[in-house]
Amino acid sequence: MIFNLRPSEDPGVLRIRRIARVGALVLAGALLAGCGAAGSREGQSNLPPVLVQKGDPVLAAASGYVGSATCGACHPSIYAEWGNTLHNKPLKTVAEIGDAAFVNDADGNGVNDFKDGLDLAGNVNFSAFGANAPRLGIEGGKYSITIGAVRYEVQRVQGGNGYWKQRYQTRIGRSYYILPVQYNEVQKTYTVYNGSNWYDGSNAPRFAAAYGSDALVVQMDALNNVLDLKGTAVSFENQCAGCHQTGMAVQVDTATYGGTSVREVVTGYVELNIGCEACHGPGAAHAGSHDPADILNPGRLTGVEGIRRANEVCGSCHSRGASITLPGMSLPMQAPALLSGSAAIPFLPGNNLLNDLGAAGAFVALTTAPSNFWGSVHFAAADVNGKFPLYTASKSHHQQYMDIGQGPHAADKPFDVPCFGCHSPHSAANRHMVATTVKEGGVTKVTGTKEENDTLCLACHAATGDFSGITTGDVQAVAAGGAPTTLNTAILSHMIRRANMDVPIDLPNGVGRCTACHMPKTARSAAYTSSFLDADGKQKGDIRSHTMKVVMPNTSVVDVTNTFFNTSATDNGVSTSMPVACSECHRASTAGSAVAGDYELYGWARSGHADYLDTGIGGYGDRLTRTAATAEPYNSASNEACVPCHTGDGYVAALAGTAPAAHPIPPTERNFLNCTTCHDSAAPAAKQHVRQIGTVTFPSGRAVTGGGNSKICFPCHAGRNSKASVDAAAPVGGVFNLGDVDPHFLPAAAILHGPLAGGGYEYAGRDYTNILSVVHIAASCAACHMAAGPAANWNLGGHALAMTDGSALNTTACSSTGCHGPVTTFDVRGTDPRGKLDTLLALLDTALAAKGVVKASPFAFPYFTNITTAAELRAAYNYTFVSADPGAHVHNWWYAAQLLFDSLNDLDNTVVYPGNKAEFFR
Secondary structure, eight states, rough: OOOOOOSSSSSHHHHHHHHHHHHHHHHHHHHHHHHTTTTOOOOOOOOOOOOOOOOOOOOOOTTTOOOOHHHHOOOOOHHHHTTTTTTGGHHHHEEEEEGGGOOOOOSSSSOOOOTOBBBBBGGGGGGGGGGSSSSEETTTTTEEEETTTTTEEEEEEEEEESSOOOOOOEEEEEEEEEEEEEETTTTTTTEEEEEGGBBTTTTTTTSSTTTTTTHHHHHHHHHOOOOTTOGGOOOOOTTHHHHHHHHHHEEEEEEEEOOOOOOOEEEEEEEESOOOHHOOOOOHHHHHHOOGGOOOOGGGHOOOOOOHHHHHHHTSSSSOOOOOOTTTSSSSSSOEEETTTEEEEEOOOSHHHHHHSSSSSOOOOOOGGGGESSHHOOOOOOOOOOOBBSSSSSSSSSSHHHHHHTTTSSSOOOTOOOOHHHHHHTOOOSGGBSEEEEEEEEEEEEEEEESSSSHHHHHHTTTSSGGOOOOHHHHHHTTTTTTHHHHHHHHHHHHHHHHHOOOOOOOTTTBBHHHHHHSOOOEEEEEOGGGGGGGGGGGGEEEOSSSSSOOGGSSSOOTTTTOOOOOOSSSSSGGGGGGOOSTOOOSSSSTSSSSHHHHHHHHTTTGGGGOOTTTOOSSTTTTTOOGGOOOOOOTTTTGGGGGGHHHHHHHHHHHTTTOOOOOOOOGTTTBBBOOOHHOOOOOOOGGTTTTOOOOOEEETSSHHHOOOOGGGGGGSOOOOOHHHHHHHHHTTTBBBOGGGGGGOOOOHHHHHHHHGGSOOOOOOOOOOTTTTTTHHHHHHHHHHHHHHOSOOOTSSSGGOOSSSETTEOOOOHHHHHHSSSSSSSSSSSSSSHHHHHHHHHHHHHHHHHHTEEEOSSSSTTTTOOBBBBBBHHHHHHHHHHHHHHHHHHHHHHHHHHHHHHHHHHOOTOOOOOOOHHHHTTT
């Protein structure tokens, strides 16, 4: 069967197809006259010396394509620049490039490894194949890779441009196949690439027929079935060609090899690599008319929809997914296309990639396979357009378009920057084709921009937000080679405000470089193996994330089922955790590292402040035992009460007096209180840039002014109700709802300050005192919870904030205050305050049950039900208030005991206390 192209019903496609049809009529005239004749925009000139490889297509190119050389006649300078870009260099044929196509020189002897006859049987990554591992060689001037007994000729290479990798292609029948060898240029190592296409389940070679024989083609075809999903189905033409070649025509051809009918995917193209028409559409009509209306210029697409269409020109290939399955093939194409009846319709610039506005559907279905993402196992979901999977960061390469859709540069605002705002598809002057000129609305803002000195990003971000103090003129001065003093001052202020990084700018090593934090290298162009671990033992990427979000270290470890944070002294399973924005400089794998910031960062990553599980925070104080029953309804219509303490931005807004509004909280923002939550560049350096709060008012209306930096903790650890709330509660149908007066989790500041805060239900006529907590109030939260814990245990103290880690205790502050002397326990007086509180809680539990009050099991919201009297409500409130603070016996055990004692007396004065009542409080 042969499948030809036919027009889509999309009006945008019809326009492009019209151009192609007209182009077919004028093509001969255009080529004879030359586009560089009268009417040339750039003036008549000789065609620049650019090598445009033609390859060896089986079919003619799709209608209307004329090739980049035709464009170069009128646009010689752009053509010359494009000729040096990566777009013109993905594929290299040995016939056209020769020895220069090969860059694999692992031993650095100046000779490529084919000429060295490298046998990969001695390579650890290929050890599973034993003596059948690939062997590189050259014979009679022909490069080859031998697998078992079959010597495959290498006619094309893929990559090898100094950035990532090189792969090797062999032609079998009329299709190309990528051999299972990948050379990683930077590391100078080899990795198996899709080894199962060439080796079976026992790691034996799949094919035994001689190279060049009909039998080999037949063996290939035999694996093209729904069980094997290999063979001719994995050809380069079926899987990859649509994004690597320009003007592609594709069809399934049936040919006879040795008397056996074989189905092959074959293609035609106007040039082997990514030429002008790959981004502008077929150019024959424009070459003949010189009319801008006869060609697509993505740079002229405006508005939100225009930016989306422009991004989709890049995104059609810088994404990962599947499109149509050509009849007779067991695997779909990866390049975007539609299938209408028997006609394959490849994506063209200007099309709507994810939905062509017609009945045919999307040109590509984006992948949601967990193996391609970091975090997808827990956060696989769709956003409002139902097309983009939500995830933390990309793990696989060529997913930049999908990344962009996750972050602030997503095309959802008319002023959003398209891909070519940061990259130049025509220029290789900067690495990674980073733009040398930044424009806005067609107006040049800054020239000479680079990623390495932040001028690329600051060209747009100057005069806004944290960078409101600098101008585009300041950026231009640095881009032109001027001193970066003004920019560095603004960058440092931003670093302090957002991450409390009060350290010298060091752009060459990434400190202060925008991309180092906002675009960490999370994805790899190769498989993640032992060859690609950074100094911290984390997976080392070589492709930057394009979500523009800072990937924090709390997202990088998985050592507890369904969790994304770490609880061990050194990162458990760190070799399978992802690189993050901090891991290039800060090391988690060696507790007690002398590198500044390590203890703070990786301690914080273990804290409750870094816990962003999508199931909610669950039970108080124990983040390892969560169930759906303990999940907080973050995305309910009334979650405005959650926002100020469960999101960093919400907390900062609440401090500023901004009323919280209910809104969906993305998974990676739940319970996520990062550096900027507590730190602010405007705060004094002597105060560690901690936000300074004057007075903290508790729910009771009582206020405190002392506490220093610890006051940053009080607002969210103050509890949410008080005696007034309980007294105002009214029964419904004769039953009180404790949920209406829930004191909430971890009211430690209210317990600590006792009657100064009035967080508990204080009974009239009773005297409440802080007799044993005066020193603790003076020391406050930071002195104890952030005291350096035992060496080599980052789970204790510092920014981990924890006082216990299994049997390990952080008694540093207890020993250093001068009150207790060196201690190894929190029971510094030997009076067992925790045991006494537990006894009182058990007595109150029994008394409530005797009244018919039902305690939830597990003890989760709303905690108690069937509360029928005000006395029961008061007792249930105090029980919940005290038990919600697992450190109550240290914070202010006397106050907590008083509340429980008085609740028992109020509820049932016949309760028998163990021992002497007077001694109970000692």
